Amino acid sequence: MNLQHSSAGPPAPVRRPGPALAALAAAQFTVMLATSIVNVALPQIRSGVGLSDGGTTWVVNAYGLAFGALLLAGGRAGDLFGRRRVLVLGLGLFAGASAAAGLATSPGVLIAARAVQGLGAAAIAPAALALAMGVFPSGAGRGKALGVWGAVSGAGGAGGVLLGGLLTQAWGWPWIFHSVALGAVLVLAAVLLLVPRSAGRPGERFDLLGTVTVTAALTCLVWGLTTARGAGWTDGGVLGALAGAAVLLGAFAAIERRRPDALVPPRMFRTGRVAAGNLLMALLGSVWIALFFFLPLYQQQVLHSSALATGAGQLPLAGANMLGAALAPRIARRLGAATTVTAALLTEAAGLLWLSRISADGSYLADILGPSVLVGLGLSVAFVQLTALSVDGVPPQDAGLAGGLVNTTRQVGGAIGLAALATLAGSVTTGAAAHRTHLEALTAGYRAAFLVSAGVLAATAVLALLLTRRGPAPEPVAAAAPSAPAPVVPSA
Template sequence: MNLKRARPALAPPARRPGVVLAALAAGQFIIMAATSIVNVALPHIRAGVGLSDSGTTWVVNAYSLAFGALLLAGGRAADLLGRRRVLIAGLALFAGSSLAAGLAVSSGVLLAARAVQGIGAAAIAPASLALAMDLFPSGPGRGKALGVWGAVSGAGGASGVLLGGVLTQAWGWPWIFHSVALGTVLVLAAVAALVPRAAGRKSGRFDLLGTATVSLALTCLVWGLTTARGTGWTDARVLGALVGAAVLLVAFVVIERRRPNALVPPRLFTTGRVTAGNLLMALMGSVWIALFFFLSLYQQQVLGMDPLATGAGQLPFAIANMLGATLAPRISRRIGARATVTAALLTEAGGMLWLSQISAHGTYLTDVLGPSSLIGLGLSIAFVQMTALSIEGVPAQDAGLAGGLVNTTRQVGGVIGLAALTTLAGSVTAASHQSQLEAVTAGYRTAFGASAAILAATAILALLLTRSAGRRRIATATATPASQLQTSDI
């Protein structure tokens, strides 16, 4: 598909960039909420549409896999077709598929709708982030905008759990999807009214071969990891899927090096600190989705909390998350980006290590409140800094692709982490000779302990990869007077 350069008249600058940022951030909030909103309702969804244990996991994985596998394509499409246009199309698709998920009466329809939701999210995330970065070029304003982005992302994940509990308790699980559909329609209206039309599009061809190769590779990888939980790692289908994923990923690298209009052009990794930022984001993302998954199950299955109480229990996490994201740019100015990233990751690791001590006879106040608040604080600060690191130095014409890449690494890391950690937890539970409650709790403890180890290793890696940054602020490098944003605008 050959796309010619378009040169419409330049759009007038937004008079209230903070208002436009709010509309764009609302789209990010919606897709993050959709990632976690099903967690509390999983037992009800399983009973409602007749899902097996492995099928229940795919209510999460179908969305996350389509989201992660197509984010690069969504970012590239935003650069080529126009970011506002792709964002609006993604929001429309997301709203329609959310409505279909709420109306589903069979597992097949539900999982298909969740996959289409992921496709819509893959268009929304990179396009909205690129538009936000267009509003605030490098400078203090960008740091504040990324703080807002981090707060909204974390709040979306935590609020999804809360909304899932409230809606499931009040009206039943279909309303978690109906509410997402309604919220998406409102965001769509705000984007159409507030976001100015793009000034132009980049010329080039869409890399269909590269997109198909990497999407199939990621599908094979996650399917193999998920299936291994029930069949074992020596199962021929599991081994075949994992080998196929490895071969396809190698093929993708070869294809991208030879194509003039590659989905992920090698030049992207020679600018700024894109490689370091994305690697760290993938590692942190590997425990992100799993945190909400296991914590919600522990609160319901072990502590006996109902969906409403489980959702309300995420409020301290959400508050800590928003506080951390708001403070992240300020902390980075004080102690430097390197120290900020490392301290945030170690804080998050400490919270996970605390969760690894949960008891089968514990309570929310003693086992969940403290560690979840600590994790929320560290996660949000790390997220803001890693996002800034991943887009630093990227040319404006590749902003959509860079946004797609950082979202891809986080989302795919989360899918792989969820598959691996559920396999690990399931293996520990199956091997336990204790009561069912004790065995399940042992599996959750192991998953949280492994997450703490991953985050600690990521903190060490961050020290090495950001060594050259010194005390330089990642989020607010190369400030220019014209790009500065007043606090009142946000």
């Protein structure tokens, strides 16, 4: 299928790159905010709309499913049809869906609105990334932009928990969606004012067959993994979805080898670093998403913290995350990319190992504050460096696709990790319930999840040391080199 489009012409020079980057970073912040803002409000949402247990999980899953499955398509659409145009359309769709979610009075409308939110986010994230690359095409500014992107990504994830608790307690759960809608409208206005137009690529084909195939594959995979948490790994629907994903991914690989207009062209992997970076980002994502799932549960279910107190408890983690992202370029220049990645992963692993010592009669100050700071520092520095590695050497015309690819691997890695760790935690809790109190059994499950997460990150650190020492290090955060460094990719 040949989808013709007009070019907006060459991008206008960016006279004020700082405000443009701020607008693009705000778009990324909004996407991350919508990912986490519902977590502490799920009990109120459930009673307010009349959701079942399964329906409550889909308030989270519908967003993540659409987001993860459509990121590749969103990234490629931006490359071909103009990234600013796709970003604007994505923000408009995102704002409308957020408002609809806040007005929902039935489970079906709410879950559908969350899915459309995910669709908008899949257009926003890779387009904003690619536009940020255009604002800072090379030099030391790219490293600073990379740090800003990492900071807002972490702040959006942790800040969403705080804002969700505050709004739910003050005005009720609909306002968590209304606030996101308002934020998206403000970001849309900022993008229109501050971000220059970007050209599409007239005459190039959009790989519709490859897009449909990989989207269906990712949908089956993410749906199967998220459903497995409740239905179990032996459920027929879960096994069928995972088998379908395997078949469709095989078909996608076969299709891409034969198409000159491939959705994921082979040139993406010529440096050898893209595959390594995406693998490591998937492993980091498997722990990252699970952390923000289990930590609020422990605070609310075991420590009996309110929604607001749970959100406020994320502030030290968010602060450490922003500090680490700001310092990451400086650290990498001093230690080198390979050492920085490895040390960051080990720092986060140490924080998770510390969290594995939580107790049923613990407290926030004794059990959470210290490890949260370690986790925030390690997570942000690792994210910045692995982002650079994941897109190192990618041709400029594929910048949007590169952003979609690394976000896809992070989302899929997160779905796999959360499904596996939730199953592990549930099994440990069930086994402990026979000879421990309810709170002790819950705590045992969370401890097991944090301990395994620490082990995964320690293994990832070893793998990163091996992979990142092959060939020259990615430039954007290692030095202010004259050649173009790797771009920034949104997270969490």
